Amino acid sequence: MNTLAVTGGQVLFPDHSVAEADILINTDAGTIEEVGSNGELAGTADDHLDAAGGLVIPGLVNAHTHVAMTLFRGAADDKPLDAWLQEDIWPVEAELTGEDVRAGARLGIAEMIRSGTTAIADMYFFMPEVAAVVEEACIRARLGHGCITVGKDEEAAHEDFEAGLEFAKEHNDTANGRVKTLFTPHSLTTVDRQFYEEYIPEAHDAGIPVHIHANETTQEVEPLVDEYGKRPLEYADDLGILTEETFLAHGVHVDETERELLAERGTSVVHCPASNMKLASGMAPIQKLHDAGVTVALGTDGAGSNNDLDMFDEMRDAAMIGKLAENDASAVPADAVLEMATKAGAETLGFDSGRIEEGANADLAVLDLDSLHLTPQHDLVSHLVYAARGSDVRHTVCDGQVLMEDRELTTLSADDVMAEGSKHATELFARAE
Amino acid sequence: MNTLAVTGGQVLFPDHSVAEADILINTDAGTIEEVGSNGELAGTADDHLDAAGGLVIPGLVNAHTHVAMTLFRGAADDKPLDAWLQEDIWPVEAELTGEDVRAGARLGIAEMIRSGTTAIADMYFFMPEVAAVVEEACIRARLGHGCITVGKDEEAAHEDFEAGLEFAKEHNDTANGRVKTLFTPHSLTTVDRQFYEEYIPEAHDAGIPVHIHANETTQEVEPLVDEYGKRPLEYADDLGILTEETFLAHGVHVDETERELLAERGTSVVHCPASNMKLASGMAPIQKLHDAGVTVALGTDGAGSNNDLDMFDEMRDAAMIGKLAENDASAVPADAVLEMATKAGAETLGFDSGRIEEGANADLAVLDLDSLHLTPQHDLVSHLVYAARGSDVRHTVCDGQVLMEDRELTTLSADDVMAEGSKHATELFARAE
Numbered sequence: 001m002n003t004l005a006v007t008g009g010q011v012l013f014p015d016h017s018v019a020e021a022d023i024l025i026n027t028d029a030g031t032i033e034e035v036g037s038n039g040e041l042a043g044t045a046d047d048h049l050d051a052a053g054g055l056v057i058p059g060l061v062n063a064h065t066h067v068a069m070t071l072f073r074g075a076a077d078d079k080p081l082d083a084w085l086q087e088d089i090w091p092v093e094a095e096l097t098g099e100d101v102r103a104g105a106r107l108g109i110a111e112m113i114r115s116g117t118t119a120i121a122d123m124y125f126f127m128p129e130v131a132a133v134v135e136e137a138c139i140r141a142r143l144g145h146g147c148i149t150v151g152k153d154e155e156a157a158h159e160d161f162e163a164g165l166e167f168a169k170e171h172n173d174t175a176n177g178r179v180k181t182l183f184t185p186h187s188l189t190t191v192d193r194q195f196y197e198e199y200i201p202e203a204h205d206a207g208i209p210v211h212i213h214a215n216e217t218t219q220e221v222e223p224l225v226d227e228y229g230k231r232p233l234e235y236a237d238d239l240g241i242l243t244e245e246t247f248l249a250h251g252v253h254v255d256e257t258e259r260e261l262l263a264e265r266g267t268s269v270v271h272c273p274a275s276n277m278k279l280a281s282g283m284a285p286i287q288k289l290h291d292a293g294v295t296v297a298l299g300t301d302g303a304g305s306n307n308d309l310d311m312f313d314e315m316r317d318a319a320m321i322g323k324l325a326e327n328d329a330s331a332v333p334a335d336a337v338l339e340m341a342t343k344a345g346a347e348t349l350g351f352d353s354g355r356i357e358e359g360a361n362a363d364l365a366v367l368d369l370d371s372l373h374l375t376p377q378h379d380l381v382s383h384l385v386y387a388a389r390g391s392d393v394r395h396t397v398c399d400g401q402v403l404m405e406d407r408e409l410t411t412l413s414a415d416d417v418m419a420e421g422s423k424h425a426t427e428l429f430a431r432a433e
Numbered sequence: 434m435n436t437l438a439v440t441g442g443q444v445l446f447p448d449h450s451v452a453e454a455d456i457l458i459n460t461d462a463g464t465i466e467e468v469g470s471n472g473e474l475a476g477t478a479d480d481h482l483d484a485a486g487g488l489v490i491p492g493l494v495n496a497h498t499h500v501a502m503t504l505f506r507g508a509a510d511d512k513p514l515d516a517w518l519q520e521d522i523w524p525v526e527a528e529l530t531g532e533d534v535r536a537g538a539r540l541g542i543a544e545m546i547r548s549g550t551t552a553i554a555d556m557y558f559f560m561p562e563v564a565a566v567v568e569e570a571c572i573r574a575r576l577g578h579g580c581i582t583v584g585k586d587e588e589a590a591h592e593d594f595e596a597g598l599e600f601a602k603e604h605n606d607t608a609n610g611r612v613k614t615l616f617t618p619h620s621l622t623t624v625d626r627q628f629y630e631e632y633i634p635e636a637h638d639a640g641i642p643v644h645i646h647a648n649e650t651t652q653e654v655e656p657l658v659d660e661y662g663k664r665p666l667e668y669a670d671d672l673g674i675l676t677e678e679t680f681l682a683h684g685v686h687v688d689e690t691e692r693e694l695l696a697e698r699g700t701s702v703v704h705c706p707a708s709n710m711k712l713a714s715g716m717a718p719i720q721k722l723h724d725a726g727v728t729v730a731l732g733t734d735g736a737g738s739n740n741d742l743d744m745f746d747e748m749r750d751a752a753m754i755g756k757l758a759e760n761d762a763s764a765v766p767a768d769a770v771l772e773m774a775t776k777a778g779a780e781t782l783g784f785d786s787g788r789i790e791e792g793a794n795a796d797l798a799v800l801d802l803d804s805l806h807l808t809p810q811h812d813l814v815s816h817l818v819y820a821a822r823g824s825d826v827r828h829t830v831c832d833g834q835v836l837m838e839d840r841e842l843t844t845l846s847a848d849d850v851m852a853e854g855s856k857h858a859t860e861l862f863a864r865a866e
Contacts, residue, residue: 073808074815078752078766111805277753278819280762307819308806316746317753319511320710324754329713333511372544373741373823375506375851376858382507386711386740390806391824418808425809 002027004400007042009051009366010380011035012058014343014355016335018380023056025362030176030399032362049395049402051366055380058354059118059363059398060311061345064211064249064270064299066124066146068096068104070111071425072304081217081279089304092432093125100424101126105133107421108309110412113137115310115390116365118398121211121247121270121299121349123184127167135175138401138411140363142349144168144184144211147199149192157192161185161199168208178399180350187213188232189220196239209245209350212236215258216250217281233258242267247348249299250275251289252282259285259292268295268348271340273317275301283325286318286332297348298340310390315341319385334385362400367392435460437833440475442484442799443813444468445491447776447788449768451813456489458795463609463832465795482828482835484799488813491787492551492796492831493744494778497644497682497703497732499557499579501529501537503544504858505737514650514712522737525865526558533857534559538566540854541742543845546570548743548823549798551831554644554680554703554732554782556617560600568608571834571844573796575782577601577617577644580632582625590625594618594632601641611832613783620646621665622653629672642678642783645669648691649683650714666691675700680781682732683708684722685715692718692725701728701781704773706750708734716758719751719765730781731773743823748774752818767818795833800825 006023013019022041024034034041042048076088101124112120119140122130127145134141145164149157168181183203185191203210215221215232224232233254236242244266251269254262262269271284289296298318300309315337322332346354353361367388374383374392396404403411437458444454455474457467467474475481509521534557545553552573555563560578567574578597582590601614616636618624636643648654648665657665666687669675677699684702687695695702704717722729731751733742748770755765779787786794800821807816807825829837836844 071809073811073820075811077812077815077819078756078763080762084762107805107808114805274753277757278762280756280760280764282760283757307815310806313749320707320750321757323511323713324710324716324757327713327715329513329517329711330511331713370851372540372547372847372851373743375540376504376855378506378508378858378862379510382510382740386510387506389743389822389824391822414805418803418805422809425811429811 003033003045004047004049004402005042005045006049006051006056006364006366009054009056011056011356012380014357016338016381018055023356025400027400030362032356032358032360034358035356049366049397049405053368053370054366054394055369056356056364056366057116057384058342058356059365059396060116060341061297061349061354062112062117062120062300062309062311063247063297063345063348064272064301065108065120065122065309066302067108067120067122067130068101068124069302069304070108070309070421071100071104071428072302073307075304075429081281082219084279092428095428095431096125098126098129100428102129102133103420103424105130106412106417108303109133109137109139110409110414110417111309113139113396113403113409114393115312116393116396117309117311118363118365118396119346119349119351119353121182123182123211128171131171131174131179134179136411138178138403139398140178140351140353142180142182143171144182146184146186148186148190149195150190157195161195165199165202165206168203169206172208176399181208182211183208184211187220188236189223193239196241200240204240209247210241211247211249212241213250214248215253218253221253231255231258233261237261237265245350247297250281250284252276252284254285259289259294263293268297270297270299270348271318272299272301273321274314275305277317277321278305283321285325286322287326290336295344295348296340297345311341312389315385334382337385338381363398365393366395368394436466436478437480437482437835438475438478439482439484439489439797439799442487442489444489444789445813447790449771449814451488456789458833460833463795465789465791465793468789468791482799482830482838486801486803487799487827488802489789489797489799490549490817491775491789492798492829493549493774494730494782494787495545495550495553495733495742495744496680496730496778496781497705497734498541498553498555498742499735500541500553500555500563501534501557502735502737503541503742503854504533504537504861505735506740508737508862514714515652517712525861528861528864529558531559531562533861535562535566536853536857538563539845539850541736542566542570542572543842543847543850544742546572546829546836546842547826548745549826549829550742550744551796551798551829552779552782552784552786554615556615556644561604564604564607564612567612569844571611571836572831573611573784573786575613575615576604577615579617579619581619581623582628583623590628594628598632598635598639601636602639605641609832614641615644616641617644620653621669622656626672629674633673637673642680643674644680644682645674646683647681648686651686654686664688664691666694670694670698678783680730683714683717685709685717687718692722692727696726701730703730703732703781704751705732705734706754707747708738710750710754711738716754718758719755720759723769728777728781729773730778744774745822748818767815770818771814796831798826799828801827
């Protein structure tokens with residue numbers, strides 16, 4: 001057994017207590033072998049990672065993103081969702097190539113490693129390219145090809161759905177188990193009912209979890225209520241979408257009936273607070289979802305509507321907007337938010353990570369605590385949610401491999417990734433003009 | 434004339450256009466002597482600051498804070514304003530000493546220099562201590578002793594107001610003009626009417642601008658409406674508070690009549706989006722204030738309710754919550770937010786800064802653009818508001834003096850400030866138990 005010891009730091013335990021401890025990682029298995037404070041772990045390890053003056057936390061889980069959309073960062077802001085998609089995003093996406101997606105994925109994944117994220121759920125196009133980058137970068141991911149029927153004839157729509165299923169079947173459990181897949185119809189209003197009826201059973205049969213956008217804006221709710229006389233998630237339930245493996249992005253406009261339905265079915269929601277604010281979609285009722293017993297994870301959405309992929313920003317946003325939504329400053333407290341970004345995220349994605357514990361995947365980040373904006377230290381959980389930022393992350397480890405040491409990436413070259421990302425963004429937007 | 438040249442970077446101009454340019458600073462006067470792109474400025478200067486690969490922006494203006502409250506960072510979160518003040522903040526503030534305030538001010542001002550802020554408005558206690566730190570750190574500030582009458586007998590209340598006026602008169606235009614003062618009654622509901630009637634004319638006579646908390650929560654609105662049958666800002670206007678020099682913190686619950694009144698009087702509002710979210714105070718109608726012609730600046734409020742003093746966070750929050758408040762993704766766009774944090778902030782505080790222009794104060798920050806989360810660069814104004822963070826600031830200059838070079842503070846020692854801040858926070862909270 002080859003081992004790596006993370007030594008000298010404080011550790012955030014699954015119950016959110018913090019204590020000094022060393023961590024011994026089995027780098028062959030990619031798992032945490034032992035967590036202890038007797039000082040003996042360091043001596044036995046093959047390699048060492050210095051966590052002195054730092055706080056070891058689980059690698060953060062970004063449970064909804066479109067990582068290649070880093071190429072769109074800052075290209076079109078301050079516009080409503082519909083206009084933004086139709087005028088700015090879709091025309092450029094029509095010009096996307098696999099090479100663009102690879103460059104965008106490298107840029108986004110590098111940014112996430114630098115800010116302590118080790119696992120993501122991604123829905124986009126040219127997904128074999130994204131899978132290749134996930135493998136290269138050595139993070140953990142659930143990936144799905146986004147399928148859509150609006151604007152397509154029936155044959156093209158079928159091709160799209162077949163491609164989605166094929167990708168999901170082919171790439172599941174690849175990259176040493178770090179890549180798992182998803183079946184990802186875009187949303188309840190952008191996919192015709194007949195395609196849900198045909199393909200959802202196929203996805204279930206193949207054991208592929210379903211991930212869709214749901215109830216993001218009121219415009220996604222009203223047409224379904226008008227057509228079927230039901231709330232969108234009741235409609236989704238009729239189609240067999242709501243299972244324990246399924247997770248829904250956004251869930252902004254979910255009423256009490258829908259919250260109870262989600263709890264009953266064991267279906268999770270991925271909260272994307274920054275995107276919901278920036279696109280003025282609304283405020284998701286996160287405290288009410290928690291109260292109903294629904295598992296809520298956290299996601300950045302794409303960089304086009306955020307505009308960064310920093311899960312520390314997202315935690316802060318979730319705590320902030322959670323209070324506004326309830327008109328109650330005690331709603332969605334720091335503890336609950338930290339859980340969303342770690343354990344709940346990992347559970348939602350079906351990964352055995354999101355916690356520093358013997359036997360779990362060795363996915364973690366080490367934060368520098370020695371900085372002005374984290375002084376004094378009354379409460380480190382508060383600091384993680386309200387004051388820390390991605391740039392405080394010193395080391396990132398996934399699957400027992402060191403992906404960043406002392407702010408230097410090991411699996412990707414930041415300089416190459418930035419140069420390649422800039423080039424592809426420039427050329428892509430030039431083609432779309 | 435001694436000079437400093439900031440060379441090799443791009444410059445954000447007052448109209449928010451960006452172009453390569455060098456800046457020549459007259460370090461004796463603390464002003465910008467010349468802005469040019471002919472490459473000659475560098476040769477003539479006594480000193481140089483390397484801005485290659487960077488973007489030079491005006492030093493940010495934090496127009497409402499309680500800087501010494503950095504000692505409270507993370508000590509009490511997730512509680513409503515009233516309970517937070519009464520259970521957590523006031524009992525500890527009762528134990529505050531001048532030395533605590535000095536330590537907290539050093540910590541907060543160091544954090545702000547590290548994140549590109551060069552001017553602040555501060556309202557708190559032991560203000561001569563804060564003034565001394567502002568002078569030592571070499572930033573620019575408007576300072577006021579917070580006066581309050583609730584919980585005090587009449588004699589004590591008078592003493593407090595006399596102290597507030599005395600501080601304002603004694604310290605105005607000190608520290609080479611970098612310290613100016615304010616008269617700062619706490620709020621419309623925590624100060625008895627008779628004290629406004631007595632002291633506001635005195636402040637006006639002494640030429641000291643007034644800064645108060647106003648319309649932060651509905652609990653501050655209702656009692657005044659009940660007692661006087663008027664909106665709070667109509668009541669404030671009756672008391673002669675609303676002038677062109679006055680600025681109000683928060684302004685969350687201001688109705689159309691009040692917005693028009695503010696515009697008519699030329700009174701500014703300081704928006705504090707993070708604090709308003711964290712304390713669930715509500716969403717200030719920033720787009721409507723802009724539309725009415727009211728000048729809106731931006732502030733972090735204290736670290737107890739934020740929990741950092743990073744104006745980049747605050748810009749992002751302002752853009753985000755501004756859209757939610759209007760249910761319109763085009764509301765409060767990046768351009769407007771950048772203006773709030775620079776030009777509008779400087780105007781509100783009465784400083785000749787907030788813009789890179791010949792003759793203006795040489796208050797600026799240089800951001801590193803060469804990073805993953807700022808790639809690609811479709812739009813640098815978008816990046817400043819939505820993607821940049823305080824840790825991207827490489828150099829900070831105020832009054833022509835370099836306060837941070839390559840992330841190293843020059844006027845304060847970060848290590849000493851952190852050690853001193855931790856010690857005072859620990860001892861203060863121990864005393865209050």
